[in-house]
Amino acid sequence: MLGDRYEVILHDLSHVESSIVGIEGSITHRKIGGPATNYLIQLLREYGDEAKDSINYKNVMPDGRVLRSSTIFIRDNDGKIIGSLCINQDLTDFMVANRLLERLVEFKNEEHEVPKEMFAQDISEVMESMVGSELALVNKPVAYMQKEDKLALVDDLEHKGIFDVKGSVEYVAECLGVTNFTVYNYLKEIRTKHK
Structure with missing residues (x-):
C-alpha cells in the first residue's frame, strides 16, 4: 500500500539474534530470520520495558541513502515488550528532487534587499x-x-x-x-x- 520506498518489519524480541518474523519491502535488504538492529538492542538494554516508541528519526545507510525510520514497541498485557514494528522510508530520491527544486527557485541577488513590488490596477x-x-x-x-x-x-x-x-x-x-x-x-x- 505504501509503495516501494517503504519497508515494514515485524520483530519478535524474545530472540534478538533472529528477531525478524515478518517483512514487506526491501529498503534495507534484510530477510526473515535476520537480527534486531543495534539501535533496537540499545533501547532495550538502556530502558528495558520502559523503552518509548521512537518516531521519525533519521538513518543513513552505508551507501549514503537517507531513511526516515520509526520503531514502535509491542507489549503484552503486563506491559512487557515482546516485539516491535519498524517502518523505514527511503527519502533519498525526494531529497535529490528537493535540492533540484531549490536550485530552480533560488535567486542570485539574495544578498540585496528583496524588492517589495506592488501589482496595482492604476x-x-x-x-x-x-x-x-x-x-x-x-x-x-x-x-x-x-x-x-x-x-x-x-x-x-x-x-x-x-x-x-x-x-x-x-x-x-x-x-x-x-x-x-x-x-x-x-x-x-x-x-x-x-x-
Missing part, C-alpha cells in the same frame, strides 16, 4: 503605496514632522522615482500638508545637493 495606487510606505518609516504623524523630516521623505521618494509620475508632486504635497511650490523647492534643494 498608477495612483502605486503612488499611494510608495508614499504610505515612506510615511510609515518616519514613525511620527505628519503634523509633528519638521522640514528636515519632510525633506528626507521627498529625497527618498525622488530616489525611488515617484516624481517621474504625473500628478505625484500634487499628491505628495497633499500628504505632507504643504503647497506644491514647497515640494518643488524640496526637489530643487535635493537635486542640487546630489549634483
